[in-house]
Amino acid sequence: MITTRDEVERLIGRRHANPHSFLGAHPHPDGVILRTWRPTAQSVAVRVADKEPVPLELIHPDGIYEGLLSAAELPLQYEFEVDYGEHGSWAVKDPYSFLPTVGELDVHLVGEGRHHRLYEQLGAHVRTVDGVQGVSFALWAPSARAVSVVGDFNAWDSRLHPMRVLGSSGIWELFVPDAGPGSHYKFEIVAQSGEIRLKADPLAFAAELPPLTASVVHESEHEWGDDDWLASRRESTPLGEPVSVYEVHLASWRRNVAEDGRSLTYLELADELAAYVKDMGFTHVELLPVMAHPFSGSWGYQVTSYFAPTPLFGSPDDCKAFVDRLHQAGVGVLLDWVPAHFPRDDWALARFDGTALYEHDDPRRGAHPDWGTLIFNYGRNEVRNFLLASAVYWLREYHADGLRVDAVASMLYLDYSRKHGEWVPNQFGGREDLEAVQFLKELNELVHAEEPGVISAAEESTAWPGVSRPTYVGGLGFGFKWNMGWMHDTLGYFQQDPIYRRYHHHELTFSLVYAFSENFILPLSHDEVVHGKGSLVDKMPGDAWQKRANLRALYAYMWAHPGKKLLFMGCEFGQEREWSHERSLDWHLLENRDHAGIQSLVRDLNFAYRDEPALWELDSDGSAFWWIEANAAEDNVIAFARRDAASERFFVFVGNFSSAPRRDYRVGLPLPGRWKELLNTDSSFYGGSDVGNFGGVEADGPGWSGQPHSATVNLPPLGAVWLVPEAPVSRPPIEQESRPAQPADERRELQDTSAQASEESVVSPGAAATDKP
Numbered sequence: 001m002i003t004t005r006d007e008v009e010r011l012i013g014r015r016h017a018n019p020h021s022f023l024g025a026h027p028h029p030d031g032v033i034l035r036t037w038r039p040t041a042q043s044v045a046v047r048v049a050d051k052e053p054v055p056l057e058l059i060h061p062d063g064i065y066e067g068l069l070s071a072a073e074l075p076l077q078y079e080f081e082v083d084y085g086e087h088g089s090w091a092v093k094d095p096y097s098f099l100p101t102v103g104e105l106d107v108h109l110v111g112e113g114r115h116h117r118l119y120e121q122l123g124a125h126v127r128t129v130d131g132v133q134g135v136s137f138a139l140w141a142p143s144a145r146a147v148s149v150v151g152d153f154n155a156w157d158s159r160l161h162p163m164r165v166l167g168s169s170g171i172w173e174l175f176v177p178d179a180g181p182g183s184h185y186k187f188e189i190v191a192q193s194g195e196i197r198l199k200a201d202p203l204a205f206a207a208e209l210p211p212l213t214a215s216v217v218h219e220s221e222h223e224w225g226d227d228d229w230l231a232s233r234r235e236s237t238p239l240g241e242p243v244s245v246y247e248v249h250l251a252s253w254r255r256n257v258a259e260d261g262r263s264l265t266y267l268e269l270a271d272e273l274a275a276y277v278k279d280m281g282f283t284h285v286e287l288l289p290v291m292a293h294p295f296s297g298s299w300g301y302q303v304t305s306y307f308a309p310t311p312l313f314g315s316p317d318d319c320k321a322f323v324d325r326l327h328q329a330g331v332g333v334l335l336d337w338v339p340a341h342f343p344r345d346d347w348a349l350a351r352f353d354g355t356a357l358y359e360h361d362d363p364r365r366g367a368h369p370d371w372g373t374l375i376f377n378y379g380r381n382e383v384r385n386f387l388l389a390s391a392v393y394w395l396r397e398y399h400a401d402g403l404r405v406d407a408v409a410s411m412l413y414l415d416y417s418r419k420h421g422e423w424v425p426n427q428f429g430g431r432e433d434l435e436a437v438q439f440l441k442e443l444n445e446l447v448h449a450e451e452p453g454v455i456s457a458a459e460e461s462t463a464w465p466g467v468s469r470p471t472y473v474g475g476l477g478f479g480f481k482w483n484m485g486w487m488h489d490t491l492g493y494f495q496q497d498p499i500y501r502r503y504h505h506h507e508l509t510f511s512l513v514y515a516f517s518e519n520f521i522l523p524l525s526h527d528e529v530v531h532g533k534g535s536l537v538d539k540m541p542g543d544a545w546q547k548r549a550n551l552r553a554l555y556a557y558m559w560a561h562p563g564k565k566l567l568f569m570g571c572e573f574g575q576e577r578e579w580s581h582e583r584s585l586d587w588h589l590l591e592n593r594d595h596a597g598i599q600s601l602v603r604d605l606n607f608a609y610r611d612e613p614a615l616w617e618l619d620s621d622g623s624a625f626w627w628i629e630a631n632a633a634e635d636n637v638i639a640f641a642r643r644d645a646a647s648e649r650f651f652v653f654v655g656n657f658s659s660a661p662r663r664d665y666r667v668g669l670p671l672p673g674r675w676k677e678l679l680n681t682d683s684s685f686y687g688g689s690d691v692g693n694f695g696g697v698e699a700d701g702p703g704w705s706g707q708p709h710s711a712t713v714n715l716p717p718l719g720a721v722w723l724v725p726e727a728p729v730s731r732p733p734i735e736q737e738s739r740p741a742q743p744a745d746e747r748r749e750l751q752d753t754s755a756q757a758s759e760e761s762v763v764s765p766g767a768a769a770t771d772k773p
Contacts (some may be wrong), residue, residue: 011037011060011162014190015147018083019162025076028331032072036080039063039159042275043083047091048072053081061628062311063159071277093177095161098129099174101136107156110140113381115447118169118389119307119397122171123203125364126181126219134177135217137163137185139201140382142170144189150198150552151214153178158188170382186347191354200304200347202358202386206291206316207308213347215308221319226242226327226399233401233453238479239602240645242616243455243564244336244606246282246572249299249523250272253569255584266318270325277331280572284332284455286404288526290319293337294345299526301406302373304348305339306390309398322637323399332401334455335394339387339439340407341373350374358383364424368410370417378411379435382418387439388446395451402455403447405478409462410437428698439474442478455479457521467520483520483563486511491528493568497541498636498659498718506632508657509560512630512640516622524571527577535600537574542718546659548574548594549688549718552601553655559605560653561762562619562642573599597687609681612724613644614651617655628652628668628705637715639667639705652723656715661691665715668707669699674726675711682716691716696726 006328010016011023025034033607034056038044044065056067067078069385083089102121106207109115110122120137127359129136133632137149148158148164150425163172172187181184200207204215227626251263252501254272264272289300292308299308309319323333342358359374366375382547415423415431419664426434440458449458458476460467461484469475493507529535540550551574559565571587574595575698577586589595609615616625629639636658642651656662669675674697682688697711704710713721 004278008060008064011064012060014158014162015288016146017165018160020164024094025074025078027074028068030070031070031550032074032076033066033068034078034094035066036096037062037064037159037162038082039157040081040084041082042085045081045321046078047081048076048078056080061064077392078682086198087356089387091399093132093134095174095176095178098132098175099124100164100166101127101129101175102166102171102173104136105170107166108200109480110171110382110385111169111386115385116389116392116450118385119203119205119393122123122187123205123307124179124215124217126217127175129175132436134172134175135179135183136175136178136318137187137201138171139187139203140170140386141172141187141189141357141410142356143192143357144170144172144353145192145194146190147172148188149174149176149185150188151179151183153180153183153185163187167309172242181217181219182210183217184694186214187741189353193354195556197351197354198347199352202305202349202352205308206310207305209311210294210296213345213704214306215538216311218316220307220317220320220397222320222324224320224324224399225585226324229327229401230329234451238402238453238564239620240617241281242303242448242610243498243521244282244559244609245284245286245566246277247286247288247523247566247568249288249526249581251296252579252581252584254587257584258728261584266314266322269313270322274326274329274331277326278329280603281610282331283606283610284401284608285326286334286566287323287336289336289338289406293343295343296581296703298343300336301338302341302343302344302371304345306386307393308603315525315648320398327399331457333399334402334457334752335398335400336406337391337394337403338406339376339390339443340405340411341375343366343373358386362424364422365414368417369422370410371554376432376441377435383556384439388443391443393449395447395454399673400454402457402479404455404459404482405440405443406459406676406771407459408440408460408467409464411440412460412462412464421761439620440476440478441471444479445471448477448479460484466518472599473738476718479519480521480564482523482525482566483511483515483518484523485514486522486525486561486563487528490554490558491524491539492656494543494550499635499656501657502633505631505636508557508638509627509630510626515562515625516620519620521566522558522561522563523566524558524568525566526579529568529571529575532578534578535575536571538578542659545594545687546718548598549682550657551719552598552686552688553657553718555602555605556679556681556722557653559653560611560615560720562625564616564619564685565609572602572754586762594687595679597685601681601686608722612649612651614642614649614724617645618643627708628707635662635665637662637665641707648729650725650729653720654713654715654723655720656717659717661717662715664712666701666704666710667713668703668705669709669711669723671729672699672709674698676726677721677725678724679722680716680719681721682719688716688719691719693721697723702735 044056047053056065106121132472147163150156154160163174199216206216206218255261291303292305457480458478466475467481468478471477489507540547639654697712699709701710
């Protein structure tokens with residue numbers, strides 16, 4: 001025997017961090033010595049080129065074979081012929097005959113946390129090395145004693161493919177000629193304690209269908225057809241463009257009732273969802289997390305694979321085709337992305353190499369008290385690199401048009417949802433998680449530098465300043481922030497009975513105090529229609545007609561309010577049941593003309609919004625918004641105006657959130673002449689009672705509410721009207737004077753009170769006047 005017992009024992013005892021130094025071909029004074037580990041083999045021989053095979057000697061009963069090729073020289077092209085008796089014989093290439101597939105520069109960048117294409121090196125990659133096809137496997141496990149890749153290509157036997165560590169980097173690597181696309185695999189990690197942990201690949205491109213948990217080797221064959229879309233995106237500035245987002249949970253949007261109510265596939269959704277969203281006028285869809293996750297009840301927010309789409313709806317290439325088709329239909333795709341926490345599943349990231357690798361070891365920082373999950377250690381270069389690479393991956397490889405970052409508030413504060421004594425202050429004694437703050441800044445700088453024109457949006461519910469301000473002025477760098485305050489106050493107002501809304505008027509107007517402090521998205525998301533909160537239409541007060549009228553008025557107010565728009569699926573047609581991830585939306589409701597009317601309204605809101613620059617060009621500029629009527633609490637009426645960047649387009653919103661129609665209600669207007677009634681939520685087309693203005697009003701009245709002109713407007717009950725000048729405007733910006741609305745008694749002198757119904761009246765579809773909008 002030529003080798004030493006120590007080398008053998010370390011290999012068999014899973015203590016050898018560099019099996020390449022022992023296995024494979026090595027120089028010897030008399031030629032080349034070869035070794036291989038083939039448990040259960042009856043014999044092993046080595047064949048060089050066309051020469052006769054040379055038998056190897058079994059030097060250890062656990063299956064270690066060794067042999068000397070006299071007069072041979074390196075480099076040497078060879079393969080092993082392995083005889084398993086009645087189970088057959090195979091000729092195999094030696095995994096230990098190849099140089100590392102991860103370069104020194106890659107290792108250096110990983111250590112610094114600056115390898116933004118990490119997914120191109122770690123994970124599983126189909127490659128051709130020295131003319132041999134196979135798969136290169138690599139992972140980061142710095143505290144591991146030994147690592148093997150196991151899979152269906154080696155009968156899940158960890159003895160066949162132990163990996164080598166590359167210096168002190170903690171990166172383990174092996175090229176396996178026997179593996180290929182579709183191979184299922186995991187990493188068997190031996191911790192320093194000797195504990196064996198079987199782990200899925202953190203950077204796998206594909207995952208098994210739950211409840212199975214293996215990773216899957218994937219090589220994409222998708223050919224993209226969205227070059228024009230990407231070119232346009234690179235030149236876009238989302239802040240100054242219309243953005244109306246349809247939030248979707250793919251598994252429950254629509255189901256195939258002909259096949260036991262199964263979820264639609266990516267390819268089925270590509271056709272059906274693209275056509276529906278385009279017809280409805282939304283500019284984007286936002287998908288609840290599509291990253292692979294084992295527990296469907298988490299809706300995707302407990303991610304176990306940060307580089308693999310869920311296999312529930314098809315293959316990774318099917319997912320790419322889904323995005324491709326939406327782009328070709330003119331619809332953008334935003335993804336929910338979850339860097340705030342990850343689940344404790346033993347086969348995934350938790351205590352990956354036997355230590356707290358991706359998470360903090362101290363539960364005061366590493367355990368989330370609300371969700372029972374673990375929190376990433378943002379202060380560790382490699383962990384930060386892992387997350388940054390994931391963000392880049394979805395934007396580059398799946399052509400996503402943006403990321404909505406979940407639970408940002410929980411990342412920013414060390415004491416988030418924790419009591420006194422349950423959290424650790426930062427080095428300055430504060431509650432801010434400075435490492436998470438730095439990570440978020442780096443994330444946004446990277447995303448916007450790598451992929452110009454994409455959207456980054458923060459779900460952030462606190463008063464943290466500058467969430468959507470550039471990092472160079474101290475902000476976090478997000479493009480947008482969800483306006484959770486607007487959502488909370490607005491729903492709170494609309495849930496009040498109209499009789500009591502006068503006491504909650506400030507909830508409707510307060511959002512404009514801070515509306516321009518951030519770049520806001522107005523969200524009516526999935527979070528508002530689950531966990532016993534009921535559906536949006538069910539939140540509204542009154543009988544069935546009044547509930548729908550309130551909902552229509554809410555939508556008209558939302559689409560007119562400064563900020564981009566986001567609406568959860570089903571809300572566009574007045575879904576009545578609370579959303580459940582286990583069933584389809586109630587599409588049959590569209591057989592009811594009132595629900596179809598709500599859908600028609602949302603469609604018209606979207607197209608009118610997209611066609612009116614005053615509603616989106618200057619969303620974050622307070623000079624482009626002014627109140628016309630903010631103080632009519634007794635009437636439950638508000639009115640405001642907006643303009644475009646060139647002051648050539650003007651828009652006025654008037655909402656009457658009482659249950660009484662208000663006829664000949666005087667409203668101040670910034671321009672004289674005819675104003676077109678662009679939209680009226682009380683139109684019978686939408687299920688309303690047709691209280692309207694015969695298509696428009698004349699601004700021929702005196703100055704009113706700080707405006708130089710005015711008109712009398714018929715305001716529908718629980719409704720809203722949109723007004724725009726009928727003739728185009730070409731003039732410099734109007735200087736709007738900020739002043740309170742007219743005193744209530746003076747205002748009422750000009751109102752035709754004889755046409756007013758009492759505040760307490762209950763309006764039903766047939767109770768209002770019949771003038772058409």
